[in-house]
Amino acid sequence: xxxxxxxxxxxxxxxxxxxxxRNVELxxxxxxxxxxxxxxxxxxxxxxxxxxxxxxxxxxxxRNALDDAExxxxxxxxxxxxxxAPQQLIPCSAAFVQRExxxxxxxxxxxxxxxxxxxxxxxxxxxxxxxxxxxYRCVVxxxxxxxxxxxxxxxxxxxxLFGDAAAAAVLKPTRKGESSAVGHYALSxxxxxxxxxxxxxxxxxxxxxxxCTTPEDNTFSMDGPAVxxxxxxxxxxxxxxxxxxxxxxxEDYDFIIPHQASRRGLEVMRRALxxxxxxxxxxxxxxxxxxxxxxxxxxxxxxxxxxxxxGQRVLLLGTGAGLTLGALELIF
Amino acid sequence: xxxxxxxxxxxxxxxxxxxxxRNVELxxxxxxxxxxxxxxxxxxxxxxxxxxxxxxxxxxxxRNALDDAExxxxxxxxxxxxxxAPQQLIPCSAAFVQRExxxxxxxxxxxxxxxxxxxxxxxxxxxxxxxxxxxYRCVVxxxxxxxxxxxxxxxxxxxxLFGDAAAAAVLKPTRKGESSAVGHYALSxxxxxxxxxxxxxxxxxxxxxxxCTTPEDNTFSMDGPAVxxxxxxxxxxxxxxxxxxxxxxxEDYDFIIPHQASRRGLEVMRRALxxxxxxxxxxxxxxxxxxxxxxxxxxxxxxxxxxxxxGQRVLLLGTGAGLTLGALELIF
Numbered sequence: 001x002x003x004x005x006x007x008x009x010x011x012x013x014x015x016x017x018x019x020x021x022r023n024v025e026l027x028x029x030x031x032x033x034x035x036x037x038x039x040x041x042x043x044x045x046x047x048x049x050x051x052x053x054x055x056x057x058x059x060x061x062x063r064n065a066l067d068d069a070e071x072x073x074x075x076x077x078x079x080x081x082x083x084x085a086p087q088q089l090i091p092c093s094a095a096f097v098q099r100e101x102x103x104x105x106x107x108x109x110x111x112x113x114x115x116x117x118x119x120x121x122x123x124x125x126x127x128x129x130x131x132x133x134x135x136y137r138c139v140v141x142x143x144x145x146x147x148x149x150x151x152x153x154x155x156x157x158x159x160x161l162f163g164d165a166a167a168a169a170v171l172k173p174t175r176k177g178e179s180s181a182v183g184h185y186a187l188s189x190x191x192x193x194x195x196x197x198x199x200x201x202x203x204x205x206x207x208x209x210x211x212c213t214t215p216e217d218n219t220f221s222m223d224g225p226a227v228x229x230x231x232x233x234x235x236x237x238x239x240x241x242x243x244x245x246x247x248x249x250x251e252d253y254d255f256i257i258p259h260q261a262s263r264r265g266l267e268v269m270r271r272a273l274x275x276x277x278x279x280x281x282x283x284x285x286x287x288x289x290x291x292x293x294x295x296x297x298x299x300x301x302x303x304x305x306x307x308x309x310x311g312q313r314v315l316l317l318g319t320g321a322g323l324t325l326g327a328l329e330l331i332f
Numbered sequence: 333x334x335x336x337x338x339x340x341x342x343x344x345x346x347x348x349x350x351x352x353x354r355n356v357e358l359x360x361x362x363x364x365x366x367x368x369x370x371x372x373x374x375x376x377x378x379x380x381x382x383x384x385x386x387x388x389x390x391x392x393x394x395r396n397a398l399d400d401a402e403x404x405x406x407x408x409x410x411x412x413x414x415x416x417a418p419q420q421l422i423p424c425s426a427a428f429v430q431r432e433x434x435x436x437x438x439x440x441x442x443x444x445x446x447x448x449x450x451x452x453x454x455x456x457x458x459x460x461x462x463x464x465x466x467x468y469r470c471v472v473x474x475x476x477x478x479x480x481x482x483x484x485x486x487x488x489x490x491x492x493l494f495g496d497a498a499a500a501a502v503l504k505p506t507r508k509g510e511s512s513a514v515g516h517y518a519l520s521x522x523x524x525x526x527x528x529x530x531x532x533x534x535x536x537x538x539x540x541x542x543x544c545t546t547p548e549d550n551t552f553s554m555d556g557p558a559v560x561x562x563x564x565x566x567x568x569x570x571x572x573x574x575x576x577x578x579x580x581x582x583e584d585y586d587f588i589i590p591h592q593a594s595r596r597g598l599e600v601m602r603r604a605l606x607x608x609x610x611x612x613x614x615x616x617x618x619x620x621x622x623x624x625x626x627x628x629x630x631x632x633x634x635x636x637x638x639x640x641x642x643g644q645r646v647l648l649l650g651t652g653a654g655l656t657l658g659a660l661e662l663i664f
Contacts (some may be wrong), residue, residue: 054536079521081446084422089534090552091526091653092446099523106566109519110654111454112446114413114424122443129461135517149539185467187441189411191431194423201540202421204386207481208533208540208550218540220422234438321423322442 001183001313001329002247005132008180009124009332011069011170012300015060015144016287017049023160030156037160042263046163046288049146054087057166058144059100065140069170074104076170077136081112082123082143084291084321085150089202097142108140116197117259117320118187119143119292120167121328124316127171128182139171143293150199152219161262162220163288167296179311183329184246188238193230193323197222228265231319232272238325239273239317246329250274252313253329257302259318260284260294269319281307294318308332333515333645333661334579337464340512341456341664343401343502344632347392347476348619349381355492362488369492374595378495378620381478386419389498390476391432397472401502406436408502409468413444414455414475416623416653417482421534429474440472448529449591449652450519451475451624452499453660456648459503460514471503475625482531484551493594494552495620499628511643515661516578520570525562525655529554560597563651564604570657571605571649578661582606584645585661589634591650592616592626601651613639626650640664 022045023037030037038044049057058081066073081094088096094110115122120143127139144166151159174180200206201218208218243249256279258266263284270277281302290297295316302308310332317327354377355369362369370376381389390413398405413426420428426442445455452475459471476498483491506512532538533550540550575581588611590598595616602609613634622629627648634640642664649659 078519086446086535088530088532088537090416090448090529090531091656092448093535095521095523095526095654095656098521099526103523105522105524106520106570106657108521110447110521110523110656111451111519112444114418114444114446115442116422116424119443126458126461129458129465129467133461133465135461146536148536149541150536187410187443188438189427189430189440189442190437191427191435191442192437194427194431197422198420199422200420202534203418203425204478204480204482205420208545209481209547213540215541238438322427324423324427324442325438 001252004181004183005128006174007128007131007182008172008174008178009169010172011065011071012303013061013064013068013168014297014300015057015166017047017052017164019048019050020045021048026160030153030159032156040157041161042284043161043288044285047165049148049164054083054144054146055093055096055100057146058097058142061166061168062097062101062140062142065168065170071138071170073101074107075138076103076108076140078109078130078139080123080127080141082119082141082292083145084116084119085145086112115320115324117291117294118318118324118326120295121316121326122187125185125328131171131173137173140168142168143296145291145293150220152216152221155221157224158220158222161289163290165287165290165293165297167293167300169296179331181331185328186242187324187326189322189324190234191322196227196230196323197321228268230323232268235269235325236272242327248329253315254279254312255308256280256315257295257298260289260298261319262289333584336513336515337460338506339460339463339514340504340506340510341501342504343397343403344635345393345396345400345500346629346632347389347498349379349384349496351380351382352377353380358492362485362491364488372489373493374616375493375620376617379497381480381496386415386476386478387425387428387432389478390429390474393498393500394429394433394472394474397500397502403470403502405433406439407470408435408440408472410441410462410471412455412459412473414451414473414624415477416448416451417477418444447652447656449623449626450650450656450658452627453648453658454519457517457660463503463505469505472500474500475628477623477625482552484548484553487553489556490552490554493621495622497619497622497625497629499625499632501628511663513663517660518574519656519658521654521656522562522566523654528559528562528655529653560600562655564600567601567657568604574659580661585647586611586644587640588612588647589627589630592621592630593651594621
């Protein structure tokens with residue numbers, strides 16, 4: 001690892017809705033046989049939000065992250081909303097998070113970053129740039145995903161794959177005596193795959209008020225096998241270049257947190273990249289794919305489980321709609 | 333001006349739809365008397381997209397910006413989508429811009445930044461951080477706004493205010509002998525004003541498939557007088573702190589490009605901040621408020637008009653939904 005910015009994930013926090021939806025119940029609703037969901041997605045249970053809003057979930061995760069960082073709300077200078085779906089189109093979700101937190105008016109800047117499942121990864125690198133440049137000393141990233149109306153029950157594979165969750169991180173400059181740092185980062189988009197993972201509605205193309213827009217346009221659609229094929233074609237080259245530019249080798253990483261795409265996606269990618277299974281953290285089975293919240297949730301849960309530890313060299317990586325590949329290395 | 337990053341707006345480009353909608357025609361549709369629209373908004377005519385998509389408009393602007401920068405498409409390492417409304421919810425609009433441009437697969441990273449009307453300003457500062465840090469050497473920002481279904485004809489003030497346009501900028505490191513730089517930047521959100529300017533639909537809160545969502549939820553709504561009041565309360569203090577932190581005084585700026593909010597907003601703000609009218613560029617009358625495309629469009633048009641010139645000290649500033657205040661100084 002070289003190119004290290006002395007920036008630290010000072011705190012992590014999560015919010016999980018209470019309601020657990022298990023495969024037996026969901027399988028009945030989706031009309032698929034017993035065992036089908038787990039076999040196809042790798043998910044056994046997932047959370048589903050009740051009345052919580054995206055911003056309420058995000059704010060709850062941020063509060064926990066601030067506690068974990070032993071940071072005060074009025075230290076926060078920037079709130080980055082980093083979710084696939086916003087609370088509403090205007091204003092940005094980060095502004096609603098500021099409001100939910102009752103953070104001091106005018107003290108923090110708010111904007112959103114959108115790279116679907118990789119939004120947190122992009123935001124984490126941005127936060128490290130801000131802090132490294134001296135612009136801000138306390139940045140909060142909030143990823144919050146609430147899938148209720150966006151899943152298409154006629155596509156059981158994706159309807160069963162996703163879970164609701166929020167997760168947040170507090171970023172600060174690394175203090176004397178601490179080794180935490182953010183290292184190399186790469187993001188690469190192959191837009192010939194833009195339509196392989198999409199939600200056509202919600203913007204100008206299939207506007208909700210356009211009579212041509214169908215309810216299906218407002219739900220998530222995915223050509224799973226084609227995405228996997230494309231990821232397999234592009235990821236090994238991307239990862240090789242990442243390691244070269246980082247000045248790292250696979251074995252340097254004590255801990256690997258992949259985006260929790262799907263069991264098959266994780267396993268195929270692990271083998272293609274030659275990653276050590278014992279160093280990878282997987283929470284897909286109990287959380288589902290929590291979209292942009294997936295990576296920070298895995299960071300927080302692996303830390304709570306005592307697996308992720310200070311000083312470890314960590315690799316975050318994954319694919320997102322776009323098709324975009326992303327990776328970031330850090331010393332936790 | 334201090335804190336200068338040697339980053340240069342190497343090129344600017346725009347795209348304007350052909351169709352011009354004049355007040356006479358629009359006033360009839362909206363049921364308002366002759367002269368009302370201009371008096372209330374300051375807009376005389378605005379463009380309206382026909383069949384163009386958000387991404388097609390953005391890509392056309394990017395091509396022009398690349399030409400202006402004498403840059404090749406395969407130099408582009410990052411495409412930031414910086415619009416209030418995306419093309420569709422997933423994937424990010426930047427990925428669709430990469431596809432429209434037929435930019436080399438995998439060569440550029442794509443993600444979106446969302447801060448409504450200030451999205452370009454936020455993206456411009458981000459681009460300067462990336463370039464200053466050495467991460468990228470060629471960044472493209474594309475702002476593209478297409479308002480067709482998002483305007484509420486029962487609110488003639490906002491329905492007449494907005495215009496469709498796209499504008500793009502190419503950012504590169506400043507070369508030897510050039511003085512271009514990006515200086516101080518500030519962004520500040522007052523989320524008690526989050527609902528003063530909003531579009532409730534398009535996200536999880538009023539999802540298009542939620543039976544509770546009304547067509548009005550999917551259109552833009554604004555409490556103009558309340559926004560103006562809040563901006564007047566917050567902007568003078570924000571601007572004073574901006575100047576202090578920048579080590580600048582008003583008179584340092586040769587040229588001021590405000591977000592083209594509305595005629596009244598511009599005039600009230602100008603007086604409150606003590607800005608010199610002769611140094612401000614206004615294209616509201618013929619373009620309308622083009623949301624996030626407003627600032628880069630004004631940059632490009634003032635440059636084409638011979639007003640904005642290399643070496644000038646420029647101030648960009650404005651307010652956006654959130655309520656967010658933003659300002660950035662640069663040497664063009």
